[in-house]
Amino acid sequence: MEILLALVVAAMLVSGGIFTFLAAVGVVRLPDVYTRMHAASKAGTVGSGLMLIAAGLYAGEFATLARAFAGFVFFILTAPVAAHLVAKAAHQAGYRLSRRTVCDEMRLPPKK
Amino acid sequence: MTAHAIVQPAATFALFLMCLAFFLTAYRVITGPTLPDRIVALDMLVAIAIGFLAVVAIKTGFNLYVDIAIALGLVGFLATVAFARFVLTQGMPEDEKDPMAASPRAGSRRAGERSVAQRTARRKTRGRAR
Incomplete structure (x- = not known):
């Protein structure tokens, strides 16, 4: 039973690390703010959330697991809100999408 | 003892991956062409720091680090919201085309x-x- 729990925790640690690393690669490689935010908010949150859950599981007591789960739920709730705020603010401030963008549905009408 | 022997290498591997992720994101913070790029990268840095705290909690056995991770998440969210409001009110500066x-x-x-x-x-x- 202990071995099984350790295997689950190890798998969550490794997959969380891989998620975080891929999010960082996306932040570096993607062309503009909006796509970078897309990589950072989703993959980064999943990576750190998996590690928090792993820490809660490995502690072996219910209080720590409950706190880790509460922190995970908090990140899942706040990361999309923060990413949406940054993207909306950047779009309203006039930061442009990359040239390869196909469609921008929030663009202003061309002439009034 | 064997459970320890299974988890410890995984934690070391996760720390290694997150070190790489931290340096890549720091590169984006330094050379990000615009202010929102840096804000997104700082948000990502907070997420990586939370991951670091969780792995350190596993490696050392101090469960208090989970609470610190929750507090860091709260602070990071508030900082990102404040930066977004700043971008919204200040607009795009002329030298950031x-x-x-x-x-x-x-x-x-x-x-x-x-x-x-x-x-x-x-x-x-x-x-x-x-």
Whole structure:
């Protein structure tokens, strides 16, 4: 039973690390703010959330697991809100999408 | 004891991956062409720091680090929201034209349309001048 729990925790640690690393690669490689935010908010949150859950599981007591789960739920709730705020603010401030963008549905009408 | 022997290498591997992720994101913070790029990268740095705290909690056995991770998440969320409000109120500064959209052909076409923030800023300065 202990071995099984350790295997689950190890798998969550490794997959969380891989998620975080891929999010960082996306932040570096993607062309503009909006796509970078897309990589950072989703993959980064999943990576750190998996590690928090792993820490809660490995502690072996219910209080720590409950706190880790509460922190995970908090990140899942706040990361999309923060990413949406940054993207909306950047779009309203006039930061442009990359040239390869196909469609921008929030663009202003061309002439009034 | 064997459970320890299973988890410890995984934690070391996760720390290694997150070190790489931390340096890549720090590179984006330093060379990010615009302010929102740096904000997104700072948000990502907070997430990586939370991951670090969780792995250190596993490696050392101090469960208090989970609470610190929750507090760091709260602070990071508030910082990101404050930065977003800052970008919204300040608008795009003149020296931060997007280098990705800047091509010599598109220059004339882009000169015609101006962003909302620039227009409101211009309106504000005009109103002040009167």
